[in-house]
Amino acid sequence: MALHSPRGSRSFLERGLLLLVMLIFLEGTVLTLGAASSPDISAQDNTGGGDDQRGIEGRHGHANYTKKAFPVLSLDYRHIHVPFEISLWVLLASLMKLGFHLIPRLSSIVPESCLLIVVGLLVGGLIKLAGEEVPPVLDSNLFFLCLLPPIILDAGYFLPIRPFMENIGTILMFAVVGTLWNAFFVGGLLYAVCQIEGTYLSQVELLPCLLFGSIISAVDPVAVLAVFEEIHINELLHILVFGESLLNDAVTVVLYHLFEEYSDAGEVTPMDVVLGVICFLIVSLGGIAVGTIYGILAAFTSRFTSHTRVIEPLFVFVYSYMAYLSAEMFHLSGIMALIACGAVMRPYVEANISHKSHTTVKYFLKMWSSVSETLIFIFLGVATVAGPHAWNWTFVSVTVILCLVSRVIGVVGLTFIINKFRIVKLTTKDQFIVAYGGLRGAIAFSLGYLLDKDLFPMRTMFLTAIITEIFFTVFVQGMTIKPLVDLLAVKKKQEAKRSINEEIHTQFLDHLLTGIEDICGHYGHHHWKDKLNRFNKKYIKKCLIAGERYKEPQLIAFYHKMEFKQAIELVESGGGVKLPSAMPSQVSMQNIQPKKLPPAVAERALPQFTKGREEEIRKILRSNLQKTRQRLRSYNRHTLVADPFEDGWNDFILKKQRMIELEKKVRLADSPSLVKPD
Amino acid sequence: MGSTNSTLSRIPNVEELMQETGFTPAHIVRLYDRFEALDKEKTGHLRPQDFGAINRLAMNPIGDRIIGSFFSTGQETVDFHSFVRILAHFRPADKNRPKDPSMPQPVNSRTSKLKFAFQLYDQDKDGKISRAELLQVLRSMLEMQVTEEQLESIADRTIQEADLDKDDAISFEEFRKSLEKVNIDHKMSIRFLR
Numbered sequence: 043m044a045l046h047s048p049r050g051s052r053s054f055l056e057r058g059l060l061l062l063v064m065l066i067f068l069e070g071t072v073l074t075l076g077a078a079s080s081p082d083i084s085a086q087d088n089t090g091g092g093d094d095q096r097g098i099e100g101r102h103g104h105a106n107y108t109k110k111a112f113p114v115l116s117l118d119y120r121h122i123h124v125p126f127e128i129s130l131w132v133l134l135a136s137l138m139k140l141g142f143h144l145i146p147r148l149s150s151i152v153p154e155s156c157l158l159i160v161v162g163l164l165v166g167g168l169i170k171l172a173g174e175e176v177p178p179v180l181d182s183n184l185f186f187l188c189l190l191p192p193i194i195l196d197a198g199y200f201l202p203i204r205p206f207m208e209n210i211g212t213i214l215m216f217a218v219v220g221t222l223w224n225a226f227f228v229g230g231l232l233y234a235v236c237q238i239e240g241t242y243l244s245q246v247e248l249l250p251c252l253l254f255g256s257i258i259s260a261v262d263p264v265a266v267l268a269v270f271e272e273i274h275i276n277e278l279l280h281i282l283v284f285g286e287s288l289l290n291d292a293v294t295v296v297l298y299h300l301f302e303e304y305s306d307a308g309e310v311t312p313m314d315v316v317l318g319v320i321c322f323l324i325v326s327l328g329g330i331a332v333g334t335i336y337g338i339l340a341a342f343t344s345r346f347t348s349h350t351r352v353i354e355p356l357f358v359f360v361y362s363y364m365a366y367l368s369a370e371m372f373h374l375s376g377i378m379a380l381i382a383c384g385a386v387m388r389p390y391v392e393a394n395i396s397h398k399s400h401t402t403v404k405y406f407l408k409m410w411s412s413v414s415e416t417l418i419f420i421f422l423g424v425a426t427v428a429g430p431h432a433w434n435w436t437f438v439s440v441t442v443i444l445c446l447v448s449r450v451i452g453v454v455g456l457t458f459i460i461n462k463f464r465i466v467k468l469t470t471k472d473q474f475i476v477a478y479g480g481l482r483g484a485i486a487f488s489l490g491y492l493l494d495k496d497l498f499p500m501r502t503m504f505l506t507a508i509i510t511e512i513f514f515t516v517f518v519q520g521m522t523i524k525p526l527v528d529l530l531a532v533k534k535k536q537e538a539k540r541s542i543n544e545e546i547h548t549q550f551l552d553h554l555l556t557g558i559e560d561i562c563g564h565y566g567h568h569h570w571k572d573k574l575n576r577f578n579k580k581y582i583k584k585c586l587i588a589g590e591r592y593k594e595p596q597l598i599a600f601y602h603k604m605e606f607k608q609a610i611e612l613v614e615s616g617g618g619v620k621l622p623s624a625m626p627s628q629v630s631m632q633n634i635q636p637k638k639l640p641p642a643v644a645e646r647a648l649p650q651f652t653k654g655r656e657e658e659i660r661k662i663l664r665s666n667l668q669k670t671r672q673r674l675r676s677y678n679r680h681t682l683v684a685d686p687f688e689d690g691w692n693d694f695i696l697k698k699q700r701m702i703e704l705e706k707k708v709r710l711a712d713s714p715s716l717v718k719p720d
Numbered sequence: 721m722g723s724t725n726s727t728l729s730r731i732p733n734v735e736e737l738m739q740e741t742g743f744t745p746a747h748i749v750r751l752y753d754r755f756e757a758l759d760k761e762k763t764g765h766l767r768p769q770d771f772g773a774i775n776r777l778a779m780n781p782i783g784d785r786i787i788g789s790f791f792s793t794g795q796e797t798v799d800f801h802s803f804v805r806i807l808a809h810f811r812p813a814d815k816n817r818p819k820d821p822s823m824p825q826p827v828n829s830r831t832s833k834l835k836f837a838f839q840l841y842d843q844d845k846d847g848k849i850s851r852a853e854l855l856q857v858l859r860s861m862l863e864m865q866v867t868e869e870q871l872e873s874i875a876d877r878t879i880q881e882a883d884l885d886k887d888d889a890i891s892f893e894e895f896r897k898s899l900e901k902v903n904i905d906h907k908m909s910i911r912f913l914r
Binding site: 208465466541542543544546547548549550551553554555556557558559560561562563564566568569595597598601699702 | 751754757758771774776777780781782783786807810812837840841857858861862863865866870873874876877878880881882895898899901902903905906907908909910911
């Protein structure tokens with residue numbers, strides 16, 4: 043029906059239909075979810091299910107058995123309600139994501155995270171209106187074990203290692219010292235404010251305040267990813283804020299446990315502080331160690347998967363998840379374990395697995411992390427509607443203001459110290475973006491949710507303040523950061539791909555700088571990087587990479603990747619058709635020499651061929667292609683293990699090479715100089 | 721401080737050197753100590769063999785080129801001044817320098833750094849990186865792990881990408897353009913002494 047209407051109204055109609063479908067789903071979700079928690083229907087289901095059971099077994103004696111009509115069709119919601127609800131939520135999240143991109147202007151003004159929270163609020167509100175109890179969706183277990191790992195794994199696997207390592211000092215400073223500063227500043231001042239007469243908050247002790255400070259001071263990776271993805275800021279700033287959000291997990295974990303443990307005792311002795319520091323070292327280094335071990339295991343396993351390509355992606359996911367769970371088991375930093383695992387295994391796994399598996403891993407990670415992120419924001423909205431709230435104007439407003447102030451002071455102060463050690467200094471603009479990009483998110487909420495109700499009577503007040511802070515950062519800071527970035531003319535991400543020139547020259551410069559450092563006798567970071575590379579090449583690659591590929595230099599791998607990508611693009615854009623059109627004069631020449639490459643001539647127009655001549659052309663092309671294929675096969679045996687599942691891509695490479703050669707010849711022919719003789 | 725001054729006084733024309741290169745006295749002293757350590761026979765000059773004695777440099781794929789760059793054409797020895805002048809290319813750039821086009825570029829500006837790197841490629845000093853020179857560099861960097869055909873296709877590809885005036889060679893401008901996205905200041909600087 044929509045096909046017959048004119049273009050404008052057709053898209054309008056389609057959009058309208060899609061929105062309608064979504065609204066129906068929304069209502070359906072609400073009702074089902076509400077129904078799940080309502081007692082009446084479940085009781086009905088129970089008896090319904092019980093009847094079926096009895097009917098099937100029929101062994102409970104004839105006294106109890108009353109003959110009923112055979113149930114042809116029955117409703118048994120109870121049986122499937124858990125997976126059904128989960129699927130409904132995921133479906134809702136995905137439809138919402140679809141919907142936002144259909145409304146063009148909205149997605150450019152408001153970041154997706156804000157819209158998703160609003161949707162969550164709506165859904166929660168609808169459930170409440172329907173009279174049902176809102177399900178406690180943002181359960182801490184669900185969050186930490188199911189929703190967070192995909193996002194962190196996606197971040198860790200695709201972490202740009204080079205800028206991360208180059209700025210590791212700065213990132214660690216912000217993550218560790220910055221978070222500590224924030225926690226103590228916010229916690230301490232909050233306590234001071236609570237002690238003021240007239241706020242009715244004097245029952246809030248120091249330690250709970252510090253605990254609250256440590257929960258709320260951590261920059262959240264999910265929120266940062268969600269917002270920064272859309273503003274396309276330059277690589278340095280992105281990696282600074284994002285790296286900080288990942289690495290501050292260890293600090294948060296230690297502070298949280300420290301204050302939680304000792305809130306009961308009411309005081310923290312210097313001994314506890316020392317233990318806390320040791321705990322921090324163990325948590326962070328232990329997490330990294332666990333992640334590295336699993337990463338190496340995964341890389342080693344992938345060495346042997348050449349015969350079972352189908353389950354390769356599974357190893358990546360399962361080993362990473364196990365790393366996360368193992369770290370969490372020992373109360374180590376799960377996030378750091380996951381990052382370490384992904385970063386360590388990536389170069390080796392990518393050298394071992396097939397191209398299809400690589401694509402699978404990439405897409406699954408992106409898909410899961412996207413769904414997780416969407417769900418987290420929706421659940422935040424729902425939990426806001428659901429949770430018991432205790433609004434206290436003073437506490438909440440002071441929290442929000444203090445967080446902002448402490449972040450700004452922290453960033454400025456730390457940058458002042460850091461700039462003394464950096465080659466490329468951080469400008470004021472950079473500092474502003476780093477400070478403004480410190481968003482809080484669902485991790486803070488989940489940590490607050492975990493608090494024991496009895497130990498912390500002011501838990502609801504804390505939760506309300508946390509939610510307000512999250513809303514403030516995500517809505518206000520999230521929405522305004524994009525225009526501010528444009529206003530301040532902050533350098534944006536460079537879109538263009540790396541050229542082979544850059545790759546060669548950068549490697550050349552690396553060697554040059556290493557050499558100069560050796561001449562000066564200076565053990566700079568080039569020296570250590572070079573040492574690590576040599577160690578990697580000599581020992582590690584041999585163990586972890588299958589077959590002969592460990593000898594393949596990075597430059598060659600890069601070159602092949604580039605050629606492959608270009609070949610795919612060429613075929614996708616229908617470039618393969620070009621091949622015969624440059625061949626015309628071949629036929630007009632009387633002595634066709636099939637051994638040599640056909641010279642191209644000025645005339646591009648295809649002359650009229652007879653069928654016979656066309657066949658000749660095809661034969662010539664085929665034989666030439668075969669020649670080049672043989673040539674390439676011979677060097678494949680030295681440098682690359684010929685992958686039996688991937689013959690296809692060799693053809694692409696060949697076609698591409700032919701294309702380049704032909705283009706060159708055509709260009710030469712087009713120029714006024716002589717046609718190049720054979 | 722005392723030892724610094726005494727060392728400084730041993731170096732002739734130290735003021736001029738510091739002016740030219742922008743090194744502080746502490747840097748000069750450190751470099752002088754290193755120079756003396758390399759100059760085993762205490763001749764006051766360095767020869768290629770002295771550089772060759774540095775083990776790690778021998779393992780460097782472009783070690784020979786780097787050593788060669790210290791010796792200007794025809795010279796067989798390097799004195800301390802030339803040594804420092806070459807190393808001055810790798811000083812981190814001064815952010816606060818006023819951009820005065822009439823004044824000559826200081827030795828550690830982005831352009832000078834790039835020119836130094838370019839000269840390492842361009843051994844015959846004709847102002848262009850020819851295909852043969854590029855092949856040589858690739859061969860030394862890839863350390864005989866690849867076949868000639870692969871090398872040639874990479875070299876072809878590289879020149880095709882960078883060559884804008886179609887002369888089958890890479891001029892300095894084209895070289896500079898292909899590296900415009902790389903932060904040369906960061907890449908080609910060594911934190912000498914902080």
